[in-house]
Amino acid sequence: MTIAANLGFPRMGLKRELKKSLEAFWKGKASEAELQDTAKMLRLRHWDMQKTAGIDGIPCNDFSFYDQVLDMSCLLGLVPKRYNWSGETVDLETYFAMARGMQKDGKDVVAMEMTKWFDTNYHYIVPEFENGMSPKISSTKIFDEFAEAKAADINAHPVLIGPATYMYLGKTRADDFDVPAFMDQVLSVYIEILTKLESQGASWVQIDEPMLVLDMGEAAQGMMKKMYDRIAAELPNLNIVLTSYFGDLRDNLSTALSLPVATLHVDFVRAPEQLDEILASLPDDKTLSMGVIDGRNIWKADLAGALAMCEKAVAKLGSDRVAVAPSCSLLHTPVDLDDETALDAELKNWMAFSKQKLIEVKLISDALNGNKDEAAFAENVAAIESRKISERIHNKAVKDRVAGITEADLERKNPFQKRIQAQRDVLNLPLLPTTTIGSFPQIPELRQMRAKFKKGELSQEEYDSYLEKLTDDAMALQDEIGIDVPVHGEYERNDMVEYFGEKLDGFAFTKNGWVQSYGSRCVKPPVIFGDVSRPEAMTVRWSSYAKSKTDKPVKGMLTGPVTILQWSFVRDDQPRETTCKQIGFAIRDEVMDLEKANIRVIQIDEPAVREGLPLRRDDWKSYLKWAVDSFRLSAAGVEDGTQIHTHMCYCEFNDIMDSIVALDADVISIETSRSAMDVLEAFIDFKYPNEIGPGVYDIHSPRIPSTEEMEKLLTKALDVLAPEQIWVNPDCGLKTRSWDETRPALENMVQAAKNMREKLKEKAA
Ligand code: GLN
Numbered sequence: 128m129t130i131a132a133n134l135g136f137p138r139m140g141l142k143r144e145l146k147k148s149l150e151a152f153w154k155g156k157a158s159e160a161e162l163q164d165t166a167k168m169l170r171l172r173h174w175d176m177q178k179t180a181g182i183d184g185i186p187c188n189d190f191s192f193y194d195q196v197l198d199m200s201c202l203l204g205l206v207p208k209r210y211n212w213s214g215e216t217v218d219l220e221t222y223f224a225m226a227r228g229m230q231k232d233g234k235d236v237v238a239m240e241m242t243k244w245f246d247t248n249y250h251y252i253v254p255e256f257e258n259g260m261s262p263k264i265s266s267t268k269i270f271d272e273f274a275e276a277k278a279a280d281i282n283a284h285p286v287l288i289g290p291a292t293y294m295y296l297g298k299t300r301a302d303d304f305d306v307p308a309f310m311d312q313v314l315s316v317y318i319e320i321l322t323k324l325e326s327q328g329a330s331w332v333q334i335d336e337p338m339l340v341l342d343m344g345e346a347a348q349g350m351m352k353k354m355y356d357r358i359a360a361e362l363p364n365l366n367i368v369l370t371s372y373f374g375d376l377r378d379n380l381s382t383a384l385s386l387p388v389a390t391l392h393v394d395f396v397r398a399p400e401q402l403d404e405i406l407a408s409l410p411d412d413k414t415l416s417m418g419v420i421d422g423r424n425i426w427k428a429d430l431a432g433a434l435a436m437c438e439k440a441v442a443k444l445g446s447d448r449v450a451v452a453p454s455c456s457l458l459h460t461p462v463d464l465d466d467e468t469a470l471d472a473e474l475k476n477w478m479a480f481s482k483q484k485l486i487e488v489k490l491i492s493d494a495l496n497g498n499k500d501e502a503a504f505a506e507n508v509a510a511i512e513s514r515k516i517s518e519r520i521h522n523k524a525v526k527d528r529v530a531g532i533t534e535a536d537l538e539r540k541n542p543f544q545k546r547i548q549a550q551r552d553v554l555n556l557p558l559l560p561t562t563t564i565g566s567f568p569q570i571p572e573l574r575q576m577r578a579k580f581k582k583g584e585l586s587q588e589e590y591d592s593y594l595e596k597l598t599d600d601a602m603a604l605q606d607e608i609g610i611d612v613p614v615h616g617e618y619e620r621n622d623m624v625e626y627f628g629e630k631l632d633g634f635a636f637t638k639n640g641w642v643q644s645y646g647s648r649c650v651k652p653p654v655i656f657g658d659v660s661r662p663e664a665m666t667v668r669w670s671s672y673a674k675s676k677t678d679k680p681v682k683g684m685l686t687g688p689v690t691i692l693q694w695s696f697v698r699d700d701q702p703r704e705t706t707c708k709q710i711g712f713a714i715r716d717e718v719m720d721l722e723k724a725n726i727r728v729i730q731i732d733e734p735a736v737r738e739g740l741p742l743r744r745d746d747w748k749s750y751l752k753w754a755v756d757s758f759r760l761s762a763a764g765v766e767d768g769t770q771i772h773t774h775m776c777y778c779e780f781n782d783i784m785d786s787i788v789a790l791d792a793d794v795i796s797i798e799t800s801r802s803a804m805d806v807l808e809a810f811i812d813f814k815y816p817n818e819i820g821p822g823v824y825d826i827h828s829p830r831i832p833s834t835e836e837m838e839k840l841l842t843k844a845l846d847v848l849a850p851e852q853i854w855v856n857p858d859c860g861l862k863t864r865s866w867d868e869t870r871p872a873l874e875n876m877v878q879a880a881k882n883m884r885e886k887l888k889e890k891a892a
């Protein structure tokens with residue numbers, strides 16, 4: 128018998144019930160008991176959905192109030208000192224203080240660091256290791272959830288992050304931290320946890336080791352092997368399903384195969400080419416869990432293709448040694464397509480959300496067990512075929528355009544040194560010109576008006592004239608303050624990707640397609656389903672309107688192709704590169720229209736370039752090449768005198784600096800203020816050739832920076848960059864701030880630029 132298994136289910140609930148309950152609890156509007164009730168209701172509902180789908184291997188402990196890595200830290204009792212934890216079981220107050228920081232009753236502690244989970248848009252809480260920590264079981268969550276499932280007649284398998292991956296994700300600030308000794312202690316607690324689960328009656332346990340798809344290196348490979356040898360020695364009867372996902376095993380394959388575990392799970396969606404090698408080398412005592420249903424995207428699987436792979440595995444291993452599963456936890460896909468109302472029937476027929484993906488898993492396992500549902504398979508073939516040939520997907524003009532890209536399409540007419548002269552003639556800006564990153568405060572009234580407009584309670588004209596009024600105010604204010612390159616304020620956008628997606632062909636939007644981003648925060652990524660093109664101008668109206676209100680050069684604002692790609696569900700029927708270049712052309716068309724409307728400064732934001740980097744370094748080069756080319760494609764059509772800006776935030780630039788230079792933007796604005804200009808170092812070491820706007824204040828903080836502190840930062844920048852190279856701007860868009868904070872901060876910023884100009888003049892005299 129081949130079993131159908133799941134690795135994890137989205138925890139927020141179809142209507143984001145957990146989000147609402149968490150936020151009510153945080154605001155003091157719901158009790159802990161109410162929160163616990165919602166959580167339990169969701170767990171039971173989700174187990175029931177999986178059971179109904181016919182899944183044999185149902186996970187527990189995949190639920191979390193915030194994040195599964197934070198849960199692991201609490202289970203191990205690894206709570207940093209600053210939270211003043213009692214040392215017994217980790218209570219909810221401590222848990223949320225770790226996740227979100229806490230300011231209450233005179234206590235003021237910052238949250239733990241948060242970062243992206245592998246190459247997803249899910250963020251986890253980074254474990255912090257400190258001297259003096261003594262790992263011990265400090266949470267009952269995993270045991271309680273197992274018991275809860277059992278009481279609901281579900282023989283669930285507990286899921287936990289594996290010790291190797293957990294240790295790898297953790298960080299310590301102490302130089303003298305004894306990692307090997309600590310690791311040993313942590314592993315002892317893992318063994319206690321597993322022992323307890325075994326005695327509770329868990330017949331198998333899922334241990335996630337996604338580290339196996341990274342460049343581990345020999346030392347880490349050896350370490351992992353030692354860890355699992357010890358676990359197996361102490362728990363010889365425990366059935367472990369060891370999972371890898373998000374990539375291929377590559378040079379870690381022999382390590383993965385050597386681990387003494389019962390089942391190895393492999394992501395065959397990302398890396399189907401590994402199948403033959405794995406089948407040839409899988410030890411006789413192991414089962415292979417086939418991740419053949421895409422846990423990272425929303426498309427229907429090609430069931431026949433997936434079944435063929437599994438049949439190959441069964442032919443080699445026998446049906447008892449094969450399991451069928453999604454490629455990874457379903458955390459990264461929405462809950463249920465049946466409930467979706469915003470998509471038309473044809474699009475819906477091409478898609479599958481978590482519930483539908485489990486049905487696909489079951490169809491495959493049933494087929495392997497001799498109960499092939501021919502009708503369902505035939506329906507799947509028809510759906511796949513209709514998608515393949517649909518006219519809504521295929522646009523010959525777009526395909527031809529991408530196929531015909533030449534070097535010349537990617538090159539500005541002249542090199543930067545020549546362009547900048549033309550730009551200086553056109554723009555006539557002072558030294559150290561001031562600007563902002565694009566958005567201005569999205570005040571509550573704007574959100575209300577947008578909601579009314581979307582509900583049809585406000586006409587297009589009424590909504591537009593409201594946006595015009597906000598733009599008028601923003602233009603007047605920038606004029607008063609003395610901003611050299613004003614922006615219109617991006618009031619027409621709720622989100623920098625959604626706005627463009629809604630205006631481009633080839634994009635669709637869901638009503639309930641939520642996925643968790645971090646904590647209670649969910650995003651609804653656009654779905655790119657077809658060839659992308661731009662039927663009409665998207666931003667020219669707003670930039671031109673702003674331009675009519677000032678004599679200064681207005682900066683047009685666009686989101687770049689890589690960022691639009693990165694924050695959407697993408698097509699699985701063509702390479703990401705192709706989709707990205709299609710978007711690149713659509714943005715190029717907009718850039719050209721802005722130039723035609725005499726907008727001579729155009730910013731193309733690319734905050735997501737770095738996060739698109741593949742997990743393996745060997746794969747970076749080809750990604751960076753097409754990412755850079757897509758950006759250049761979007762920007763390169765303009766005349767020398769039109770100035771292209773780009774913006775990036777919160778990322779390490781050091782190891783991708785040559786690609787940043789290769790974007791060949793005339794000006795780049797970057798985040799630097801939190802790290803007091805440290806980020807600039809990469810640009811200096813690399814002798815960044817074009818102009819730079821190092822953010823002079825942190826927009827993520829409500830505090831208003833003084834003129835002096837911004838002058839200090841500018842002085843630091845002037846130590847290492849030529850004055851002609853430097854722009855003065857905040858470090859990101861201002862949409863999350865209020866005007867009370869924004870206005871004085873910008874006044875101080877402009878004053879700082881003016882003072883620095885004086886100082887430069889004095890120095891020159
Ligand atoms: N132009 C965008 C804004 O100002 C940039 C946002 C971002 O970098 N994430 O909001």
Ligand code: ZN
Pocket residue numbers: 564734774775776858859860
């Ligand atoms: Zn930013």
